[in-house]
Amino acid sequence: MTQVLVLVLALLIGVVAGSRALTAPAVVAWGAMLGWIDVADKWSEWMAHPITVTVLTIFALGELVTDQLPMTPSRKVPPQFIARLITGGFSGAVIGSAFFHTFSATGAGVVGAVLGTLAGAELRSRFAGAKGGNDRPGAFTEDVLAVGGGVLVAFLVSLV
Known part of the structure; x- marks a missing residue:
């Protein structure tokens, strides 16, 4: 059951x-x-280091800003899509490492990244269409869902 979760x-x-x-x-x-994901004595232990957290937080905040810019490319172009596959697989691997399921969790993270990329692009496009082409409200909504959903997932790992 743990592996499925x-x-x-x-x-x-x-x-x-x-x-x-x-x-x-x-x-x-x-x-x-924060100790929600147990990476102690695992390959992923470096993820809990304050420098890692700081650098990744700065990168994530930068992405939230640049996503609002009109010249930001579609998430479905190859470089953007590939980046999502890599970070999804990597993030899944870190979660999996807490339970010694790194490889299967990597695959699940990649599959989730494909789903999130395609569904997110479609939902944002529809939201913009409903708002007369204004993309910004959809972008902000997606930001909130991504950050909130990510924090929720990280917290839920501690309950498994």
Whole structure:
């Protein structure tokens, strides 16, 4: 049962990465630092280090700002899509490492990133269409969902 829960959480953190590529590793690092994700004596232990948390948080905040810019490329172009696959898989792997399920959780994180990328792009497009082409409210909504959802996933790991 634990393995299934770990894979579901890895999938969900992948969905977060599909929405905001750098939010997923940042919230996983925060989860590790706060003790929600047990990375002690594992390959992922460095994720709990304050420098790692700080750097990833700065990157995630930068992404939240740049996503609001009109010249930001679509998340579905290859570099953006690949970045989401990598960060989703990596974030899933960190969650999986807490339970010695690194490889399967990596796969779940990648699958979640695909789902999050495609579904997020579609939902944001529909939201913008409903708002007369104004993309900003959808972007802010997606920011809140990605950060809040990521924090929730990281916290839920502590309950498994």
